[in-house]
Amino acid sequence: MSTPFDPAHQQASTVCLPPGDWITVLDCLCDHFKGIGRDQWLDRFSRGRVLDAEGRAVAADLPYRRGMRLHYFREVPNERPIPVEETILHCDEHLVVADKPHFLPVTPTGEYVEHTLLRRLIRRLDNPHLVPLHRIDRHTAGLVLFSSNPQSRSAYQRLFPERRIDKRYQAIAAPLPTREFPLVHRSRLEHGEPFFRMREVEGVANSETLAEVLEKNGNLWRYGLSPVTGKTHQLRVHMAALGAAINNDPFYPTLLEGEDDYERPLKLLAQSLGFDDPLTGEKRYFQSRLSLDW
Incomplete structure (x- = not known):
């Protein structure tokens, strides 16, 4: 029996065709994704890299229909390698915990597809069911927790929105001698310009961080x-x-x-994760093997 198509497991992206007067799906995709050339789309169609909702390869001349759902596989020609290597700290039937180095994206984004933590782990563990339960940004190093089993995934996913997981980071930054620690900083964060940067704005706080001083070393402090x-x-x-x-x-x-x-990484480390296992009630604690030098 064949396995049903699941684009999430096979790392496909999905698009629902918008309203327009295109003749074919190729015309629509070329106009909708202006950064991808027509020849590149034709190549994807020829290699079966554009699929319908049931996972069947479609032809480039398939008539356009508004609302049609298509799956396609992102590809970056001549993707630049990232010269860092992740470490797997834990692996069982439900969870994988990886130590992510600086500069490596967790999931495919922008100019990175194959050189991402997710794609690397899928290949290393031969497990297409891996899904990150949370994310840290590309410049940050440290722990990332993955679900390796779709059957138990939702139980672990709920840990984050329900705030039942203890996340601790370390950072190296300038001293703040006029402030009293530990302190709590709350603010409202929204997307700014460019779109990938965040900014603090007026309004009800939607973000909160507890900061403390762990170590002082001249003109640099280590913060928790x-x-x-x-x-x-x-x-x-x-x-x-x-x-x-x-x-x-x-x-x-x-x-x-x-x-x-690569000689000047962001001095931010996702240092530890702790939680009560939602399946067994066991206390789980993972700590990064990476460290921030001064």
Whole structure:
């Protein structure tokens, strides 16, 4: 018996065709995704990389129909390798815990598809069912928790929105001698410009971070950061707002242009994860083997 198609497991992207007057699905896709050339789409169709809702390969001349659902596989020609290597800290029938190095994206995004933590782990473990239960941004190093079993996935996914998981980070940044620690910083975060940067705005707080000082070393301090919420770039924005942007941050407080400098990683580490296992009640605790040097 064949396995039913599941685009999430096979890392396909999905598009629902918008309203328009196109003749074929190829015409629609070319117009909708202007960054992908017609020849590239034709190549994908010829290799069976564009599928219908049931997972069957479709032809480029298939007539366009509004609302049609298609699955396609993202590809980046000449994708640049990322010269870092992840470590698997734990693997069982339900969970995989990986130590992600700086600069490696968790999931395919932008110019990165194959050189992502998810794709690497799928290949290493030969498990297409892997799904990240949370994410840390590309510049941050440390722990990422994956579900390896669709049957138990929802139980572990609920840990995060229900705030039943203890996440602790470390960061290296400038001293804040005029502030009293530990302190709690709350603010409202929204997407800014460019779209991938966050900013603090007026309004009801939707983000909260507990910060404490772990170690002092001259003109640098090591901070312990515990995010109560999980907004994009939350710790980076909050530290910058406090007056101590995290060392080597290319986004905050100022956006820096240029390619990655592997000698100057962001000094932010997802250091530990702790929770009560939702299936067994067992206390689980994982700690990164990575560290932030001064």
